[in-house]
Amino acid sequence: MQPTATTSPVTPVSAGLRYGLLVGIVTSIYSFLLKVADLEQKPMMGLLTFAILIVGIILAHKFYKQHNAGFMSYAQGLGIATIAGAVIGALSGVFNYLYVNFIDTEYVQRTLDASRAKLEADGNMSEEQIEQAIQWTEKLMPTGPLSIVWAIIATAFFGFLLSLVISAFTKHTRPEFE
Template sequence: MEQEITPRQVGLKYGLITGLGYVAYSLVLFLTHAYTNNSLGWLSNLILIAGLVFACREFRAGFYNTMTLKQGISVGFWVVLLSTIISAIFTYIYIEFDKELLEAMREQAMFDLEKQKLPEEQLEQAMKMMDWFLSPEFLAGSTLIGGIIVGMIVAVIVAAVMKKDPENF
């Protein structure tokens, strides 16, 4: 008797692979100081899209060559959840131990604020807030929340494109 493949099984497998892809990509960005380039940050979405497409393809192939939208979203949920948790944990650990990275982020934020020619008191207030926004806890939390929200939007789109409903007999 064959055991059917489940969305969770496939999703967790590709969530781990996608999460490790995020870690490798983030590590390259951090080590090369390319994290300040916003256009490179959006490239991480390609890692997610690839993970979701491969996960949906594997699920469909192992499930009688069909996948409903609901099943595709379920696969996507597990991919997004696990990969985002891995990414958030890595972000927290890396930023917690690399104080130079936080200092470089603060300097960039200060430079950006000074370009706006804010009054001195507003500049000081903005920098106090920036210290909170640039804490490892906030950055990891925003990675987690933002990753799940954006990831689920992408997962629904990929599931809608990849779905293949069963043939009616």
């Protein structure tokens, strides 16, 4: 008797990890290109990051359903996106930490200078208010190891929020009496 190869269905965790890694690598490369080309402060470029995340969640849901007889519950969709978001956040957080601390150590100062120039050009604030805003911006800039933790939490939460809507469209609940 020949042993038969059995394949177990894909779990929400494995789908989230798989697509979290894929999308995390893509967004890290995209972020690097934006930083090198000095396009990171352009709002439209940031929107593309969200589009990549949305497409990643949709593809993760599709992958999960392909390996689970076409079914995925709403809760499974939320779980997949949250796990993927945490993995994406971890990769992005590590990348950003390495970038600002070891690759381009002038990045933070350039960003602060650009913020100051924009505030001055707007002309809505006094010099004292601008200085205070820059000090707060500097304190909140993600440069330490804790920034990795914040990236994980923030991206997991954002993946969850996006998936609240996406999962409503991508779910395909297994019939109760099958």
